[in-house]
Amino acid sequence: MDADVSSTAELLRALGNEHRLTILDWLSDPRAHFPAQRDGDLVTDGVCVGFITDKIGLSQPTVTNHLQYLSKAGLVTSKRIKNWAFYRLVPERVEEARAALARLALPVQRP
Amino acid sequence: MDADVSSTAELLRALGNEHRLTILDWLSDPRAHFPAQRDGDLVTDGVCVGFITDKIGLSQPTVTNHLQYLSKAGLVTSKRIKNWAFYRLVPERVEEARAALARLALPVQRP
DNA sequence: CATCAAGATAGCTGAATAACTATATAGGAT
DNA sequence: ATCCTATATAGTTATTCAGCTATCTTGATG
Numbered sequence: 001m002d003a004d005v006s007s008t009a010e011l012l013r014a015l016g017n018e019h020r021l022t023i024l025d026w027l028s029d030p031r032a033h034f035p036a037q038r039d040g041d042l043v044t045d046g047v048c049v050g051f052i053t054d055k056i057g058l059s060q061p062t063v064t065n066h067l068q069y070l071s072k073a074g075l076v077t078s079k080r081i082k083n084w085a086f087y088r089l090v091p092e093r094v095e096e097a098r099a100a101l102a103r104l105a106l107p108v109q110r111p
Numbered sequence: 112m113d114a115d116v117s118s119t120a121e122l123l124r125a126l127g128n129e130h131r132l133t134i135l136d137w138l139s140d141p142r143a144h145f146p147a148q149r150d151g152d153l154v155t156d157g158v159c160v161g162f163i164t165d166k167i168g169l170s171q172p173t174v175t176n177h178l179q180y181l182s183k184a185g186l187v188t189s190k191r192i193k194n195w196a197f198y199r200l201v202p203e204r205v206e207e208a209r210a211a212l213a214r215l216a217l218p219v220q221r222p
Numbered sequence: 223c224a225t226c227a228a229g230a231t232a233g234c235t236g237a238a239t240a241a242c243t244a245t246a247t248a249g250g251a252t
Numbered sequence: 253a254t255c256c257t258a259t260a261t262a263g264t265t266a267t268t269c270a271g272c273t274a275t276c277t278t279g280a281t282g
Contacts, residue, residue, distance in 0.1 A: 005129050005136075013127030015212070017240085018120045025116075028215045049259060062241055064260060069239090083249045083258050094216040098209050101126070104139045105205040128270085160229060173271055175230060180269090194228050194279045 008100045014073035015097060020066050023052060024075065027089040040081050046088030119211045125184035126208060131177050134163060135186065138200040151192050157199030 014020060026033040030042035034051045053063045067087050070076045074093045079086045125131060137144040141153035145162045164174045178198050181187045185204045190197045 005132050009127050009129045009132055011127075012123050012132075016120050016122075016124030016127045018116050019240090021116050021120055021123075021211075024215050028217075050257095058240095059242060060259070061243085061261080065240075068260090080259090083247090085259060089215070091216050094212050098212045098216055101205050101209050101212075104135050104200070105202050105209055106139075130270090161227095164229095169270090170272060171229070172231080172273085176270075179230090191229090194277090196229060 008097070011073050011075070011093065011097050011100075014070055014075055015094075017066070019056060019058065020070055022056065023063075023066060024070070024089060024094070026052070026055070027076065027087065028091070037084075037086075039084055040079075040086045045079055045081065046077070046086035048084045048086050050084075052087070119208070122184050122186070122204065122208050122211075125181055125186055126205075128177070130167060130169065131181055133167065134174075134177060135181070135200060135205070137163070137166070138187065138198065139202070148195075148197075150195055151190070151197045156190055156192065157188070157197035159195045159197050161195075163198070 015024070027047060030047050033055070034042055034047050036042065037045075037048060037051075040046065040048065049060065049063060049067065052067075053060045056063060058066075067076060067078070071078060071087075075090055076087045077090055079088070126135070138158060141158050144166070145153055145158050147153065148156075148159060148162075151157065151159065160171065160174060160178065163178075164171045167174060169177075178187060178189070182189060182198075186201055187198045188201055190199070
């Protein structure tokens, strides 16, 4: 556990928001949630901010904020093509969160 | 996912704090982290607030605050014996968090 | 009954979150 | 060069978080 509690906490904090969870869910299967893009592949490059903004019903700056928050926690990466920004999920980082919780979920019962 | 995003977010928010993570880690194996108690079994009843307060180095009201936060998220339960309050981990609830993250960690790759 | 000990509650403060509008920046198209 | 479009940044506001000290409540004990 003490193998970086603070980074784990930051990670879980980033996951602890309704809108961010929704966005991550969408990004985990972009083709199921967004139309195809002209200038970048949904899966390979990621989803553009505009699509997420339209679908989630928040202002564009607020969505950018959430995406930057996720990015700081390492949960997404971004890529710029022309003047679009594409955000892609980093599933390994989600897995790290799961791994950190694994030991808590299985408490040691000493005799 | 939409099977209660808001409760999942609350759960992950509760997990997203260094001190609360530390406390939960201790509660996942109380005998490894605390001395035996006179008036309640560490595992069966939980750990008393005083032990946690001493070990974590925060004020007692702050610790009570964190424990109540965890309790609202369903991550711990409390039991009062005499004038001690014992807090015990609810590993099933941690497992719920893991389950919610499981689908994100395994993104669908459609052909 | 008076006192002590354990925890909870009240009340305060500063920092971080989450939202918005308005504006800046940068690339394409006319 | 100008305009349009996509995103980022600035700046504001209200709320929540995380900590503290001081006090209340409750049970045990002299």
